[in-house]
Amino acid sequence: xxxxxxxxxxxxxxxxxxxxxxxxxxxxxxxxxxxxxxxxxxxxxxxxxxxxxxxxxxxxxxxxxxxxxxxxxxxxxxxxxxxxxxxxxxxxxxxxxxxxxxxxxxxxxxxxxxxxxxxxxxxxxxxxxxxxxxxxxxxxxxxxxxxxxxxxxxxxxxxxxxxxxxxxxxxxxxxxxxxxxxxxxxxxxxxxxxxxxxxxxxxxxxxx
Amino acid sequence: xxxxxxxxxxxxxxxxxxxxxxxxxxxxxxxxxxxxxxxxxxxxxxxxxxxxxxxxxxxxxxxxxxxxxxxxxxxxxxxxxxxxxxxxxxxxxxxxxxxxxxxxxxxxxxxxxxxxxxxxxxxxxxxxxxxxxxxxxxxxxxxxxxxxxxxxxxxxxxxxxxxxxxxxxxxxxxxxxxxxxxxxxxxxxxxxxxxxxxxxxxxxxxxx
Numbered sequence: 001x002x003x004x005x006x007x008x009x010x011x012x013x014x015x016x017x018x019x020x021x022x023x024x025x026x027x028x029x030x031x032x033x034x035x036x037x038x039x040x041x042x043x044x045x046x047x048x049x050x051x052x053x054x055x056x057x058x059x060x061x062x063x064x065x066x067x068x069x070x071x072x073x074x075x076x077x078x079x080x081x082x083x084x085x086x087x088x089x090x091x092x093x094x095x096x097x098x099x100x101x102x103x104x105x106x107x108x109x110x111x112x113x114x115x116x117x118x119x120x121x122x123x124x125x126x127x128x129x130x131x132x133x134x135x136x137x138x139x140x141x142x143x144x145x146x147x148x149x150x151x152x153x154x155x156x157x158x159x160x161x162x163x164x165x166x167x168x169x170x171x172x173x174x175x176x177x178x179x180x181x182x183x184x185x186x187x188x189x190x191x192x193x194x195x196x197x198x199x200x201x202x203x204x205x206x207x208x
Numbered sequence: 209x210x211x212x213x214x215x216x217x218x219x220x221x222x223x224x225x226x227x228x229x230x231x232x233x234x235x236x237x238x239x240x241x242x243x244x245x246x247x248x249x250x251x252x253x254x255x256x257x258x259x260x261x262x263x264x265x266x267x268x269x270x271x272x273x274x275x276x277x278x279x280x281x282x283x284x285x286x287x288x289x290x291x292x293x294x295x296x297x298x299x300x301x302x303x304x305x306x307x308x309x310x311x312x313x314x315x316x317x318x319x320x321x322x323x324x325x326x327x328x329x330x331x332x333x334x335x336x337x338x339x340x341x342x343x344x345x346x347x348x349x350x351x352x353x354x355x356x357x358x359x360x361x362x363x364x365x366x367x368x369x370x371x372x373x374x375x376x377x378x379x380x381x382x383x384x385x386x387x388x389x390x391x392x393x394x395x396x397x398x399x400x401x402x403x404x405x406x407x408x409x410x411x412x413x414x415x416x
Contacts, residue, residue: 008407012400016384038386075403076410083402094302095398100384104399146405170409172401176224176308178246184408186401190303191312192220193380193394194291195283197354198314199216200392201378202284 003051010048011075013038018068030061080105082144084168086159088113088129091174091190092150096123106146110138132159139166149173160185211259218256219283221246226276238269288313290352292376294367296321296337299382299398300358304331314354318346340367347374357381368393 017037021029035042049055049067052074056062072078083106085096095101096111111123112132119131130138138144147168151159156175163171170184176192179185225245229237243250257263257275260282264270280286291314293304303309304319319331320340327339338346346352355376359367364383371379378392384400387393 003411008404009400011407012397012403013386015403016397016400017386039388074407076406077403081402081406090302090305094298097298098398100399101402104402106399106402145409146402170405172398172405178221178225180247184405184412186405186408188396188398188401189220189224190306190380190396191308191314192217192224193396194289194309194312194314194354195220195223195285196216197378197380197392197394198284198289199219199282200394201353203211204392 007048007051010040011071014045014048015068015071015075015077018064018071021064022068026064028061029064031056033061077105080107081146082107082109082142083146083148084109084135084139084144085111085148085150086113086132086135086163087150087152087174088115088118088123089150092148093123095148095150095174096127108148109142109144112138135159135162136166139163139168144168146170146172149175151175153177215256215259218248219279222253222256223276223279223283223285226272226279229272230276234272236269237272239264241269285313288315289354290315290317290350291354291356292317292343292347292352293319293356293358294321294340294343294371295358295360295382296323296326296331297358300356301331303356303358303382304335316356317350317352320346343367343370344374347371347376352376354378354380357383359383361385 017034031042031045034045055067055070083101085092085108088111092111096108101108108127111127111129112135113119113129114132118129120128122128147163149156149159149171153175156173156177157179160171160179160181164181164183168183171179171181172186172188173179174188176189225242239250239253242253263275263278291309293300293316296319300319304316309316316335319335319337320343321327321337322340326337328336330336355371357364357367357379361383364381364385365387368379368387368389372389372391376391379387379389381387381393381395384397
């Protein structure tokens with residue numbers, strides 16, 4: 001049975017919250033307490049988790065570390081994912097340098113660009129910008145899993161086609177386009193988030 | 209009647225697609241053609257738009273420019289939004305320099321940080337990093353509308369509280385936290401997107 005997409009989108013939020021609770025030394029947490037932290041309904045949390053098995057005990061709640069381990073496995077974060085970044089503009093460089101990725105088991109193994117002035121420069125110790133002409137060879141040889149696409153909208157589909165042929169298994173797309181792909185794609189369109197936010201601000205005002 | 213959140217999230221996608229069609233010189237588009245471009249169902253698109261009024265003509269479709277103008281007004285993009293960025297780390301700086309924001313009528317008017325070595329440096333001509341101590345004064349004086357929060361998770365709630373007191377109307381949060389706020393908040397947790405992507409890759413594989 002396919003898990004609904006909103007449920008899958010909330011799993012990383014539960015993961016993040018449980019990780020924080022673990023760091024705070026909390027051993028057990030109820031769905032009510034999780035719900036208060038996350039501004040969700042406790043029934044929602046119990047229903048979401050029930051898609052993946054039986055968790056928690058009535059009257060005791062969830063054992064934080066055990067549930068965190070289970071969600072780690074559900075999301076496939078117990079193994080390291082090899083990630084490449086395509087496009088070394090402002091956004092691509094920022095993401096390649098973003099330490100939170102490696103902490104979460106997403107290891108950026110290479111950054112690619114077309115700009116001859118950028119190729120060969122080092123973004124981090126051991127992380128150089130490579131020529132996009134070597135993209136397919138690199139992905140096949142290094143068995144990279146995921147690609148972060150931070151190229152202009154006009155070239156995004158062509159790069160996505162190359163990535164698929166090279167064997168990339170999923171794409172996180174920052175370009176403001178809808179891609180035609182046979183592999184999973186997630187979109188992060190920053191201006192789209194701002195537009196949704198603008199709408200909420202306007203309608204909240206009207207509701208007052 | 210409140211418009212469902214998934215509908216609101218799709219409106220910027222329609223906007224983006226119509227803008228592209230307009231640039232391509234297309235005058236009319238059917239819901240079927242939009243649906244093919246966006247990998248959605250045409251009935252979904254018609255239902256989504258029906259939340260905001262009556263658009264399009266049977267047999268003719270939507271007039272691209274007219275629908276684009278209508279969505280522009282629905283999302284409140286016919287006026288410029290003043291945006292501040294809080295946190296001048298990798299992500300904050302990349303967003304402050306991101307030209308797509310201004311093109312979409314989101315004008316970054318200031319960037320704030322606590323780091324004395326960063327304060328006073330210029331990110332773009334006319335866009336300096338300011339001392340976070342001046343955040344509240346600046347927001348009230350300049351009537352900034354929205355804040356992009358790119359600070360560490362540990363300080364995100366405190367900054368969000370300051371922003372609310374200063375009169376900010378909405379927050380786009382890049383910190384991996386759930387904020388307690390009385391104003392609208394949108395979240396962009398990049399590692400959460402990668403986790404959702406990882407899950408999709410694993411389950412697509414199982415489905416094969």
